Amino acid sequence: MFQQTCIAPVNIAVIKYWGKRDEELILPINDSLSMTLSTDQMCAKTTASASSNFKENVMWLNGEKVAFDENPRSARCLKEIKRIASAKGQPKFPLNLKLHICSENNFPTAAGLASSAAGYACLVYTLACLYGVEDEELTQIARQGSGSACRSLDGGFVHWKKGDNPNGSDSLAHQVISPSSWSNMRVLILVVNDSKKKTSSTKGMRLCVETSELINHRAEKIVPQRIENITKAIKTKNFTDFAEITMKDSNQFHAIALDTFPPCIYMNDVSHSIAEFVHRYNELAGETKVAYTFDAGPNACLYLEEENVAGVVAGLKLAFPNDNAGNVEYVKGIPINGQSY
Numbered sequence: 001m002f003q004q005t006c007i008a009p010v011n012i013a014v015i016k017y018w019g020k021r022d023e024e025l026i027l028p029i030n031d032s033l034s035m036t037l038s039t040d041q042m043c044a045k046t047t048a049s050a051s052s053n054f055k056e057n058v059m060w061l062n063g064e065k066v067a068f069d070e071n072p073r074s075a076r077c078l079k080e081i082k083r084i085a086s087a088k089g090q091p092k093f094p095l096n097l098k099l100h101i102c103s104e105n106n107f108p109t110a111a112g113l114a115s116s117a118a119g120y121a122c123l124v125y126t127l128a129c130l131y132g133v134e135d136e137e138l139t140q141i142a143r144q145g146s147g148s149a150c151r152s153l154d155g156g157f158v159h160w161k162k163g164d165n166p167n168g169s170d171s172l173a174h175q176v177i178s179p180s181s182w183s184n185m186r187v188l189i190l191v192v193n194d195s196k197k198k199t200s201s202t203k204g205m206r207l208c209v210e211t212s213e214l215i216n217h218r219a220e221k222i223v224p225q226r227i228e229n230i231t232k233a234i235k236t237k238n239f240t241d242f243a244e245i246t247m248k249d250s251n252q253f254h255a256i257a258l259d260t261f262p263p264c265i266y267m268n269d270v271s272h273s274i275a276e277f278v279h280r281y282n283e284l285a286g287e288t289k290v291a292y293t294f295d296a297g298p299n300a301c302l303y304l305e306e307e308n309v310a311g312v313v314a315g316l317k318l319a320f321p322n323d324n325a326g327n328v329e330y331v332k333g334i335p336i337n338g339q340s341y
């Protein structure tokens with residue numbers, strides 16, 4: 001038996017990916033940029049084994065048996081890895097051996113907490129290690145599992161370029177800065193609701209591309225400049241500019257989701273109260289100390305620097321007491337490196 005286990009962390013976008021120009025190859029209509037969290041919390045762990053005793057490819061996700069060959073995305077990731085393994089010659093073991101794959105997330109799946117990003121990044125990386133494939137273009141394969149997964153194969157801040165080629169060969173993710181370059185950057189995850197989201201990102205994006213009159217304006221006229229500006233803010237560690245762009249982009253993503261017909265509503269009242277809290281906190285502090293961003297769900301991700309964590313957490317606990325039903329369930333600090341809270 002041949003076996004490999006890997007872990008891959010979640011990434012949280014500050015410039016959101018929303019909308020595909022090619023659904024099969026998962027090619028986006030705009031660039032996106034995210035920070036990959038550290039591997040000590042919120043990650044996927046995958047073990048893949050190949051054996052001549054296995055009769056079929058089988059996968060378990062969080063203990064539940066799920067389709068593998070019948071799932072076009074996981075099947076495509078495996079096919080691509082095998083293609084590279086065979087092109088490189090002398091694979092580690094016969095490519096026709098069947099696989100058993102076991103994957104677990106240590107956080108809520110499909111609750112808008114980037115579980116598919118960590119999951120597919122981990123699947124692709126584990127398969128690549130199992131088959132002995134070292135390829136610079138692994139992000140291209142992870143992208144075909146779940147778009148945002150391509151950004152989880154590297155640490156620090158990562159930029160996924162939409163690319164222009166119809167075959168997706170230039171739709172790749174690259175590191176902007178390493179985790180140690182902005183080592184006091186932290187993320188707090190506020191789990192407002194950990195149940196599965198109502199509208200999957202695939203369906204939400206498709207409907208948005210089909211019906212929103214604002215989405216193309218965002219993709220063509222807004223995102224390119226934002227990517228340039230936030231890259232500069234990240235490289236110079238300018239938190240004020242970074243925070244403003246991050247919050248504006250989150251708001252704009254939810255605005256185009258609302259412009260979908262029928263509308264996609266991901267944030268709830270508690271999410272909006274958290275955004276309001278952040279603006280009020282910064283206003284009272286007289287400077288920008290914290291930024292929010294929300295993915296396709298009600299949970300908040302707050303970006304802030306280490307020295308402001310204690311103050312923000314204290315404020316949050318006052319504003320959103322844990323024993324208050326319907327409010328924030330818990331606050332979790334995800335260090336990019338260093339200790340957690």
Ligand code: PMV
Pocket residue numbers: 012013015016017018032114116117146147148149201202295296
């Ligand atoms: O990769 P997907 O299909 O799960 O889409 C992710 C979409 C957002 O999380 C809302 C934005 C992003 O860039 O991660």
